[in-house]
Amino acid sequence: MKGKLLINFALIICFFCCSSGRVIESPHYKVIHVESDFEIRQYKQVSWMSALVQGTASFEKSTQQGFHRLYQYIHGANSNSSHFLITSPVTTTIMASKRQPEHLIRYYLPNGNAENPPLPDSELNVQFEKWRSNCLAVRRFPGFAKDDNINKEIDALKSSLSKYLPEGAAISEYTIAQYNSSRRLLGRLNEVWLDVSGFTAEGCQPL
Ligand SMILES: *[C@@H]1O[C@H](CO)[C@@H](O)[C@H](O)[C@H]1NC(C)=O
Numbered sequence: 001m002k003g004k005l006l007i008n009f010a011l012i013i014c015f016f017c018c019s020s021g022r023v024i025e026s027p028h029y030k031v032i033h034v035e036s037d038f039e040i041r042q043y044k045q046v047s048w049m050s051a052l053v054q055g056t057a058s059f060e061k062s063t064q065q066g067f068h069r070l071y072q073y074i075h076g077a078n079s080n081s082s083h084f085l086i087t088s089p090v091t092t093t094i095m096a097s098k099r100q101p102e103h104l105i106r107y108y109l110p111n112g113n114a115e116n117p118p119l120p121d122s123e124l125n126v127q128f129e130k131w132r133s134n135c136l137a138v139r140r141f142p143g144f145a146k147d148d149n150i151n152k153e154i155d156a157l158k159s160s161l162s163k164y165l166p167e168g169a170a171i172s173e174y175t176i177a178q179y180n181s182s183r184r185l186l187g188r189l190n191e192v193w194l195d196v197s198g199f200t201a202e203g204c205q206p207l
């Protein structure tokens with residue numbers, strides 16, 4: 001009797017753990033160099049749906065607007081009325097070289113949809129995009145990614161990298177990757193990504 005109760009109890013615990021602990025897909029990468037405050041990763045090909053947002057300099061507003069369009073795409077606003085899995089991270093690329101502020105918000109397409117995803121409804125204005133294998137310098141930071149803290153994190157990564165990059169190496173795009181739903185208040189993970197593929201930093205060769 002006691003044994004049976006224990007087994008039932010174990011099953012119940014397992015059910016809750018397994019159903020809430022669903023694995024969230026993220027892009028695959030290999031770490032090829034580690035420093036105390038950043039690392040270099042080599043990513044394989046990655047497929048994204050992306051939403052360009054123009055006309056606001058605010059990282060937070062752009063991310064919200066872009067994500068809203070992507071959210072509709074992954075919840076059925078596509079040629080197949082497909083619903084997609086939640087993946088992470090959601091990324092926001094800040095294109096610093098443009099005269100007008102531009103941000104590109106991206107949703108990572110999970111494995112089954114990485115090759116021929118259904119077409120987005122045209123009014124969403126989101127695009128399918130495929131990255132070739134590339135090398136990223138990555139710095140982690142906790143909390144919420146906000147207009148008033150991301151520049152500090154970007155600058156910190158730039159300065160850590162400066163001794164590795166060639167003199168005058170121009171980096172004009174910075175990406176902020178956010179891994180957790182906004183409902184999570186603690187234990188949040190964000191990253192700054194800088195594409196260093198062009199600089200063959202530390203022997204990072206595209207695959
Ligand atoms: C469309 O949906 C069907 C049924 O869910 C699925 O089998 C098919 O692969 C989907 N097509 C695309 C292009 O995603």
Ligand SMILES: *[C@@H]1O[C@H](CO)[C@@H](O)[C@H](O)[C@H]1NC(C)=O
Nearest residue numbers: 088179180184186187188189
């Ligand atoms: C936030 O996301 C990271 C990366 O997926 C994960 O390791 C961490 O557990 C998440 N934090 C919370 C509170 O869920």
